[in-house]
Amino acid sequence: MIESRWIWLDAKLVLWNEAKVPFLTHALHYGTGVFEGIRCFKTPKGPAVFRLQEHVARLFESAKIYLMKIPYTPADVADAIKKTVSANGLEECYIRPLAYYTYGEMGLNPLPNNVGLGIAAWRWDSYLGEKAEKTGVRCQVSSWRRVHPSTMPPQAKSTANYANGALAKIEALKAGYDEAIMLNVESLVSEASAENIFRVKDGVVSTPPASAGVLRGVTRDTIIRLVRESGLQFHRSDISREELYTSDELFLTGTAAGITPVREVDGRMIGGGEWPITERLRKAYDDVTHGRNPKYTDWLSPVTLQAVAS
Numbered sequence: 001m002i003e004s005r006w007i008w009l010d011a012k013l014v015l016w017n018e019a020k021v022p023f024l025t026h027a028l029h030y031g032t033g034v035f036e037g038i039r040c041f042k043t044p045k046g047p048a049v050f051r052l053q054e055h056v057a058r059l060f061e062s063a064k065i066y067l068m069k070i071p072y073t074p075a076d077v078a079d080a081i082k083k084t085v086s087a088n089g090l091e092e093c094y095i096r097p098l099a100y101y102t103y104g105e106m107g108l109n110p111l112p113n114n115v116g117l118g119i120a121a122w123r124w125d126s127y128l129g130e131k132a133e134k135t136g137v138r139c140q141v142s143s144w145r146r147v148h149p150s151t152m153p154p155q156a157k158s159t160a161n162y163a164n165g166a167l168a169k170i171e172a173l174k175a176g177y178d179e180a181i182m183l184n185v186e187s188l189v190s191e192a193s194a195e196n197i198f199r200v201k202d203g204v205v206s207t208p209p210a211s212a213g214v215l216r217g218v219t220r221d222t223i224i225r226l227v228r229e230s231g232l233q234f235h236r237s238d239i240s241r242e243e244l245y246t247s248d249e250l251f252l253t254g255t256a257a258g259i260t261p262v263r264e265v266d267g268r269m270i271g272g273g274e275w276p277i278t279e280r281l282r283k284a285y286d287d288v289t290h291g292r293n294p295k296y297t298d299w300l301s302p303v304t305l306q307a308v309a310s
């Protein structure tokens with residue numbers, strides 16, 4: 001990991017190695033934290049955070065689901081995110097805000113504890129590997145099912161949900177794959193361990209609906225808009241496991257992973273090993289995130305870099 005200098009912790013900039021929490025922090029023991037993954041991109045007008053408002057709104061929605069009261073307004077959090085990028089002098093970075101129940105009372109009820117907020121930002125170029133965008137990734141359908149709304153809320157981006165994703169990811173890596181695709185308890189495709197999934201068949205693009213247990217990805221929403229705009233047909237529709245195998249193209253979307261083609265699922269090559277529609281959408285996404293599409297500059301929150309010395 002490429003460390004930066006500062007982490008924003010409860011309204012103060014703290015040196016990276018000094019941003020520590022007590023061992024008995026509630027969230028560490030019981031998974032009572034909610035977080036975001038956001039990116040800042042280089043644009044012709046300087047660094048800008050992509051869809052900052054939407055990410056902050058999702059953070060507050062995740063918190064609401066857990067009855068967690070973040071002790072700042074969404075505008076405060078958006079400002080703090082920009083300040084973290086600025087103080088670290090980062091032109092391009094990944095940003096991780098985390099709201100969590102702090103140290104105080106143990107036991108499952110988190111509500112007596114204060115809620116802390118930390119924001120880290122660091123250089124993280126490629127979540128699924130340097131070559132993934134070009135060569136595509138090999139995926140395994142996991143034996144672990146995606147959490148079901150009757151057990152955990154999949155639409156909350158909570159730390160607890162990521163134990164489910166981590167099991168799937170470990171299983172896929174141990175079996176020699178790059179990423180896991182998770183079905184839901186109805187055996188329909190939900191999403192990858194940390195990305196949403198899209199299918200292309202006969203020129204029609206589709207992605208599972210939120211009811212399939214997916215996180216409503218900001219990148220997913222961006223791609224849906226770009227698909228519609230490009231004149232391609234789009235459906236939000238269930239995808240079966242066999243439809244994964246018979247896709248012309250499959251691709252994963254996420255803030256960390258970007259738009260990544262899937263080359264293979266469970267030993268089956270996807271389509272003819274080429275991904276023209278994925279490539280077209282990836283380019284459109286890159287243009288939007290890097291400020292090269294004037295239609296979407298409202299999605300970019302500029303950051304003025306003012307690196308803070310320690």
Ligand SMILES: Cc1ncc(COP(=O)(O)O)c(C=O)c1O
Nearest residue numbers: 194195196215217218219254255
């Ligand atoms: C489980 C899961 N699904 C989907 C996504 C994609 O969401 P986004 O595009 O907002 O990054 C993520 C990424 O954080 C994720 O962890």
